[in-house]
Amino acid sequence: MTLPTTVLGTNGPTVGIQGLGCMGMSEFYGPTDTAEALATLDAALEAGVTLFDTADIYGSGHNEELIGPFVRANRDKVVLATKFAIERKAEDPTYRGVRNDPAYIRTAVDASLRRLGVDVIDLYYMHRRNPEVPLADSVGAMAELVAAGKVRHLGLSEVTGAELREAYAVHPIAAVQSEWSIFSRDVEHTAVPAAAELGVAFVPYSPLGRGFLTGSFAAAETLSADDYRRYHPQFSGANAAGNAALVEPIGKLAEARGVTAAQIALAWVQQRAEVHGLTVVPIPGTRKRSRLAENTAAATLRLSEEELAVLEPIAGQVTGNRYADMSFTSAGRE
Ligand SMILES: NC(=O)c1ccc[n+]([C@@H]2O[C@H](COP(=O)([O-])OP(=O)(O)OC[C@H]3O[C@@H](n4cnc5c(N)ncnc54)[C@H](OP(=O)(O)O)[C@@H]3O)[C@@H](O)[C@H]2O)c1
Numbered sequence: 201m202t203l204p205t206t207v208l209g210t211n212g213p214t215v216g217i218q219g220l221g222c223m224g225m226s227e228f229y230g231p232t233d234t235a236e237a238l239a240t241l242d243a244a245l246e247a248g249v250t251l252f253d254t255a256d257i258y259g260s261g262h263n264e265e266l267i268g269p270f271v272r273a274n275r276d277k278v279v280l281a282t283k284f285a286i287e288r289k290a291e292d293p294t295y296r297g298v299r300n301d302p303a304y305i306r307t308a309v310d311a312s313l314r315r316l317g318v319d320v321i322d323l324y325y326m327h328r329r330n331p332e333v334p335l336a337d338s339v340g341a342m343a344e345l346v347a348a349g350k351v352r353h354l355g356l357s358e359v360t361g362a363e364l365r366e367a368y369a370v371h372p373i374a375a376v377q378s379e380w381s382i383f384s385r386d387v388e389h390t391a392v393p394a395a396a397e398l399g400v401a402f403v404p405y406s407p408l409g410r411g412f413l414t415g416s417f418a419a420a421e422t423l424s425a426d427d428y429r430r431y432h433p434q435f436s437g438a439n440a441a442g443n444a445a446l447v448e449p450i451g452k453l454a455e456a457r458g459v460t461a462a463q464i465a466l467a468w469v470q471q472r473a474e475v476h477g478l479t480v481v482p483i484p485g486t487r488k489r490s491r492l493a494e495n496t497a498a499a500t501l502r503l504s505e506e507e508l509a510v511l512e513p514i515a516g517q518v519t520g521n522r523y524a525d526m527s528f529t530s531a532g533r534e
Pocket of ligand 1: 220224229253327357377378406408411412462463483484485486
């Protein structure tokens, strides 16, 4: 079966209803296997996944370079999404600076195009918002990239509902990409309702709670030293055990249904979007063909009202923030 398709925002690109997050193929979630990662890209396209998600910071450019040949070989089928805004320092792995100024945006897009080896990016996101730069200036600079033919559609990540409305008044926005899962639902306060009202699609990132919802790890301390999930308060220290207990019902529902916990988590996001009346295209991240097959098989799975009722209270009981510094997130600015 190939995935059904949907449209990303008013006049946006048509994509398979589930995309693929490529981030882990370069960094953040432990060791990577390049051959298996590249085979996973091909398997995704074969399954009907067309939205491929990267960013300039993933592996500090490595991820764009990794997927570039695949994108070029399938240019007419792939909807390529990448992002700018986050600056890093090689000597401090936890440092994050946020650049939204027009001069930076103009430099960043050319660097991404060069690494990807393409002449146009289908969906270009502002990865994080720096409130010190007027949003109209940033989105104005992004709109100039559309006019110049370097970018086809615009997106924003981790914006509040008010920020989305302000940006949309400058130029149409095809998609908002923010964290949204059974476990992390703060976007439902303002960003999701604003997107629904404007006809902007939502691209939920970390729909599997970075793997935590699948039961693949229960505490950050068990992960490899370079695993970025060690910096996430929800997965570490005093929060880990209680939060791991909260996700146990997901595994139990999966067992009863003969599916996997990951599949329950992905079906939940698709169905939650129906409640809010907007299009979603979740982008679960995987480096493996076996998990790709498992995840795409969940795109059309339907949960019953009883199953949804079991999952409903989980997010409200989670302890710890989803980032150490919440000022970079929409919830931190609401
Ligand atoms: N805009 C933003 O700020 C932002 C932030 C984070 C992520 N993202 C994007 O969103 C994408 C997805 O988010 P994410 O990767 O953070 O989290 P995720 O999709 O919630 O989870 C990914 C983790 O789950 C594992 N996994 C995948 N499928 C699985 C399955 N069926 N069963 C068990 N484990 C499974 C993966 O490991 P394996 O690779 O071993 O399968 C990986 O460790 C990223 O790749 C990136 O493109 C964007």
